[in-house]
Amino acid sequence: KQEVTQIPAALSVPEGENLVLNCSFTDSAIYNLQWFRQDPGKGLTSLLLIQSSQREQTSGRLNASLDKSSGRSTLYIAASQPGDSATYLCAVIPQRRQLTFGSGTQLTVLP
């Protein structure tokens, strides 16, 4: 069974720092990987989708990479802002398309 781990569980940084969130998965036979953002008590907002044939995706200050062979993905956030404070979730999409979520990284960006 696929297991997805996100490290660290929580992270607090001063505004302006660049940071990296990590996601690892046990079964490399994935189809795609998707990063989400969740604000407290709110829904999931899709940030980036990396298809299995890709190694990275970029959107604004966000860059996500995928290394299927090592079972890892990273989300890089440049020049962090207080508005980036949220929980970040990675989700692995296998061939059967049932998402498996990590437990998330709770990010706090201090002004």
Next chain:
Amino acid sequence: EAQVTQNPRYLITVTGKKLTVTCSQNMNHEYMSWYRQDPGLGLRQIYYSMNVEVTDKGDVPEGYKVSRKEKRNFPLILESPSPNQTSLYFCASSPTGGRGYTFGSGTRLTVV
């Protein structure tokens, strides 16, 4: 606007009173699913549907029912809600090919 719409957003009900949470998507997605999110347990899949009239159990299906009579709608039915079904529920949809999921805004259900 492409979206997944859940209703209601908030619901407080009593044990045993049947309820339905609706989910509708306007993107013509084949795949739809329901999740619940609980503190310390993360997001867990309840049921999913690959297409109209095709549904299957996820990881935590007990106490729930679903139906997929139309492509756009995928309601979640709690025939006899119990307090352990108090949770935050999300509906999601995806096109074929695993080209990413779109989630609804969530339904916070409290069963007393």
